[in-house]
Amino acid sequence: MEETLYNIEIHKDDIGYTGRLFSDMDGIKEFRNEYLDKLLRDITIDMQLALEEFSNRTLEYTETQEIIK
Secondary structure, rough: OHHHHHHHHEEEOOOEEEEEEHHHHHHOEEEEEEOOOHHHHHHHHHHHHHHHHHHHHHHHHHHHHHHOO
């Protein structure tokens, strides 16, 4: 099964770059940076943290369900 976790838009203006990260979990987040590589780093780190948090919640839920049984 395939599922889209994130949609990403990146725009360039006179000041630098703007990235928008769209997800069902976190809604819309906006990032700005003068440099594209640093913008991509910020977006990647945010996605990693969100997915780790989701994974930890899933693990806690699974452990809770095992205790209830």
